[in-house]
Amino acid sequence: MSTRRELLASGAAIAAAMLVGCSNGSNPEDLVAVTVAKSDIPVGGGVVRAESGVVITQPEAGTFLGFTSVCTHQQCDVREVREDGIYCACHGSLFSITDGSPTAGPASAPLGFVVLVDNGDSLTHTP
Ligand code: FES
Numbered sequence: 001m002s003t004r005r006e007l008l009a010s011g012a013a014i015a016a017a018m019l020v021g022c023s024n025g026s027n028p029e030d031l032v033a034v035t036v037a038k039s040d041i042p043v044g045g046g047v048v049r050a051e052s053g054v055v056i057t058q059p060e061a062g063t064f065l066g067f068t069s070v071c072t073h074q075q076c077d078v079r080e081v082r083e084d085g086i087y088c089a090c091h092g093s094l095f096s097i098t099d100g101s102p103t104a105g106p107a108s109a110p111l112g113f114v115v116l117v118d119n120g121d122s123l124t125h126t127p
Contacts, residue, residue: 034051035124036056036124037122045083053070054066054067056116064116064118065116066114066125067086067111067113067114068111068113068114069111071090071111072093072109073088073091073105078095084103084104085104086100091105091107
């Protein structure tokens with residue numbers, strides 16, 4: 001039978017493991033501004049720029065949208081834009097490329113919008 005001290009220690013170890021597993025969200029102080037060529041953003045898809053904590057999508061030709069790359073479930077960074085949406089590999093949430101709303105997985109809140117500056121052939125996001 002486990003003692004109270006052993007149970008507390010194992011609970012702390014589990015909590016620490018959960019924090020490590022879910023603490024890879026972007027630290028706002030480490031983010032940098034990025035410039036992305038519009039030609040690098042596929043129509044009907046998007047790109048993730050983890051260095052600035054942003055996802056840039058192009059749902060239809062000439063329409064560019066910016067979202068935060070921090071998943072609203074447990075703050076992992078989303079890492080890719082797939083055919084079916086913006087995907088968070090931590091627990092499988094998917095988000096719409098048109099409005100950031102969750103379409104699958106445990107996340108229930110949308111990704112935050114990010115303001116993009118249109119430079120003509122490129123877009124800039126300042127963290
Ligand atoms: S942190 Fe993204 S699905 Fe859980």
